Amino acid sequence: MPQYTKNPPLRKADLAADPLVQLERWLTDAQNAGMIEPTAMTLATADRAGRPSARVVLFKGFHDGGLTFYTSHAGRKARELAENPHVALVFWWDRLERQVRIEGLAERLPRELAQQYFARRPRESQLGALTSRQSEVVASREELDRRYEENAARYAGRDVPLPEHWGGYLVRPHTVEFWQGRAGRLHDRLRYRRENTLWLIERLEP
Numbered sequence: 001m002p003q004y005t006k007n008p009p010l011r012k013a014d015l016a017a018d019p020l021v022q023l024e025r026w027l028t029d030a031q032n033a034g035m036i037e038p039t040a041m042t043l044a045t046a047d048r049a050g051r052p053s054a055r056v057v058l059f060k061g062f063h064d065g066g067l068t069f070y071t072s073h074a075g076r077k078a079r080e081l082a083e084n085p086h087v088a089l090v091f092w093w094d095r096l097e098r099q100v101r102i103e104g105l106a107e108r109l110p111r112e113l114a115q116q117y118f119a120r121r122p123r124e125s126q127l128g129a130l131t132s133r134q135s136e137v138v139a140s141r142e143e144l145d146r147r148y149e150e151n152a153a154r155y156a157g158r159d160v161p162l163p164e165h166w167g168g169y170l171v172r173p174h175t176v177e178f179w180q181g182r183a184g185r186l187h188d189r190l191r192y193r194r195e196n197t198l199w200l201i202e203r204l205e206p
């Protein structure tokens, strides 16, 4: 483990009143730090019985007091979200020695937003989303490639339609923690907690 010495102290007074504004600042820092996927975040879901699963997805923007991401509505995470909307998200930016932990509720984004986002994606990604039956077992790589080529031929010369099974989610946080590495393992942890319409900020022990 390195000694974390990069960061100046993180004080309550430095933070924005709204955690999403603070997150936007840290995302901008991460984007300027030259990392490959600064918007990658680990998304943890749980099924009805509370059994967790986690995977990385890409943060795609802020909307209506929350964070958005896009995915298949047919895969495992979608199945779990339909059973249990409670989620956790984690960003980790190693170059900045910073972590953000988010907890909240996920809901589906309106289809118009998915439509707009899908239309802006590269054609290969559109064909990939159309082709993939996310989280299902597939017999071979060849079968996947064959279905992709079939779709590429079917939609040659015209727009790839938004698949029925594909769209976005909005995560509305109730808790957001900003963690910054500091020397001697006495890291800074400042946590926003929603109380009615207000955000309270508390410092946590590292």
Ligand SMILES: Cc1cc2nc3c(=O)[nH]c(=O)nc-3n(C[C@H](O)[C@H](O)[C@H](O)COP(=O)(O)O)c2cc1C
Pocket (backbone or CB within 6 Å): 037, 040, 053, 055, 056, 057, 058, 059, 069, 070, 071, 072, 075, 076, 077, 078, 134, 135
């Ligand atoms: C850097 C990175 C970014 C990813 N972004 C997405 C994404 O935005 N949406 C998505 O559905 N899967 C994304 N994935 C793939 C997921 O991690 C996962 O394999 C997939 O969504 C299936 O998850 P599920 O079976 O739990 O539904 C990404 C993976 C990595 C490593």
